[in-house]
Amino acid sequence: NAGVMQNPRHLVRRRGQEARLRCSPMKGHSHVYWYRQLPEEGLKFMVYLQKENIIDESGMPKERFSAEFPKEGPSILRIQQVVRGDSAAYFCASSPPAGAANQPQHFGDGTRLSIL
Amino acid sequence: QKEVEQNSGPLSVPEGAIASLNCTYSDRGSQSFFWYRQYSGKSPELIMSIYSNGDKEDGRFTAQLNKASQYVSLLIRDSQPSDSATYLCASRPGVSGTYKYIFGTGTRLKVLA
Numbered sequence: 001n002a003g004v005m006q007n008p009r010h011l012v013r014r015r016g017q018e019a020r021l022r023c024s025p026m027k028g029h030s031h032v033y034w035y036r037q038l039p040e041e042g043l044k045f046m047v048y049l050q051k052e053n054i055i056d057e058s059g060m061p062k063e064r065f066s067a068e069f070p071k072e073g074p075s076i077l078r079i080q081q082v083v084r085g086d087s088a089a090y091f092c093a094s095s096p097p098a099g100a101a102n103q104p105q106h107f108g109d110g111t112r113l114s115i116l
Numbered sequence: 117q118k119e120v121e122q123n124s125g126p127l128s129v130p131e132g133a134i135a136s137l138n139c140t141y142s143d144r145g146s147q148s149f150f151w152y153r154q155y156s157g158k159s160p161e162l163i164m165s166i167y168s169n170g171d172k173e174d175g176r177f178t179a180q181l182n183k184a185s186q187y188v189s190l191l192i193r194d195s196q197p198s199d200s201a202t203y204l205c206a207s208r209p210g211v212s213g214t215y216k217y218i219f220g221t222g223t224r225l226k227v228l229a
Contacts (some may be wrong), residue, residue: 056214
């Protein structure tokens with residue numbers, strides 16, 4: 001499968017636990033973006049990463065949320081001490097580096113996070 | 117203040133008709149615009165991208181961009197029930213150094229058989 005791979009597809013956590021969401025970009029893509037979607041709402045940008053660098057984290061809450069995209073392995077979105085309001089669909093997208101300004105982003109199937 | 121605005125709908129059109137979806141944006145520096153289709157519970161799927169003023173056609177889809185009016189639209193000709201979905205408009209802000217997208221809240225389209 002050459003698409004953007006996200007796992008897990010569904011994740012259930014209790015309040016106070018940690019959630020780790022993973023994203024492997026499409027082959028040849030080195031730009032990764034994380035978005036959050038609440039029910040009946042559009043996608044809200046969270047963070048944009050390139051390998052080993054956070055380029056833009058303007059949409060990510062300052063507390064409890066962090067993201068990384070290591071040299072090897074998938075990008076990780078980490079949410080510590082989850083609260084009910086973190087329940088949402090989290091989508092990862094990727095794009096190639098060449099002419100990234102006009103390269104469309106391709107989305108994975110998302111992780112549906114439910115907080116009990 | 118929202119940066120990309122869409123009518124939430126639902127927009128209902130009969131099968132075979134033209135569906136017209138509209139989007140306005142506030143950042144005059146935005147250069148790139150995208151339409152995504154999202155079925156309920158699924159991921160957004162790229163339909164069209166447009167960067168220059170005017171029309172861009174791809175099969176049954178036509179995207180239109182008017183930068184002076186800060187307006188983007190998507191026309192779907194010969195609408196089919198399978199086109200029933202939420203259509204998301206996205207712009208890439210004019211700020212350099214970031215390639216994030218700003219999405220509208222989406223317009224729900226219903227094509228009636």
